[in-house]
Structure formats: structure tokens, C-alpha cells
Amino acid sequence: MLQAVGVPAGAMRRVTEFLEDPHFIAREYLTVLDQPGIPPVTVENAPFFATRIPTPDIRPAPMLGEHTREVMRSLLHMEDDDITGLIERDVLQEHVSDEVLAAERGGH
Numbered sequence: 811m812l813q814a815v816g817v818p819a820g821a822m823r824r825v826t827e828f829l830e831d832p833h834f835i836a837r838e839y840l841t842v843l844d845q846p847g848i849p850p851v852t853v854e855n856a857p858f859f860a861t862r863i864p865t866p867d868i869r870p871a872p873m874l875g876e877h878t879r880e881v882m883r884s885l886l887h888m889e890d891d892d893i894t895g896l897i898e899r900d901v902l903q904e905h906v907s908d909e910v911l912a913a914e915r916g917g918h
Contacts, residue, residue: 845870875903 812819828834829852841855856865882888882902896902 841868843868843870846873873905875905878902878904 823831828840834840837859838855839857840852843851843853845851853868855868859865878897879890879893882893882896883890893902897904
């Protein structure tokens with residue numbers, strides 16, 4: 811009715827409807843992200859495709875403390891020993907992988 815009287819309008823869609831929509835599936839509008847620690851998540855991919863614009867870099871969010879050393883070195887120009895000291899005193903946190911945690915617990 812709105813379009814018939816010159817008002818630009820379209821159907822409202824819920825995100826859950828995008829999962830089964832043939833148009834969005836064909837356009838690869840959604841993609842699956844594997845984020846460590848949680849089940850795979852469906853997220854928005856590129857809302858449109860263009861020849862000169864690269865597709866989005868969809869990747870997991872960093873883990874807590876994953877880039878602590880890199881940030882301290884590059885932004886604050888700290889030395890490794892100083893960073894280690896702050897981590898040991900619980901001032902900074904460094905990411906510990908599940909494999910390291912398992913080894914510390916004796917493989918349990």
C-alpha cells in the first residue's frame with residue numbers, strides 16, 4: 811500500500827529469517843564463525859560484493875590476554891622481563907591455551 815502511493819517501503823525481515831532465505835543464501839550474506847570456547851556462530855558476511863572492495867576479514871575475537879605482550883612491546887615499548895614481572899604480579903593477564911592448562915593439571 812505504501813509503495814502504491816509513492817512511499818519507499820519493503821517487508822521487515824527478522825535475522826532468523828535470513829538463515830533460510832534463498833536470496834541471502836545465494837549472496838553468501840551469512841557465514842559461520844568458529845569462535846573458541848563457544849559453538850559456531852552465524853554472522854553477517856559481506857552485505858554486498860564489489861570488484862574493488864575486498865571481502866570482510868571474518869575471524870574469531872582475540873582471547874583474553876592473547877595480545878598482551880605484543881601490545882606492551884609495540885605501544886608501551888616495554889621489555890619482556892618487565893612484562894613478565896607484571897604478569898607474575900597479576901597486573902597484566904596473558905592468554906593461557908587449553909593445552910598448557912591441561913599440562914599444568916597433569917593432563918586431566
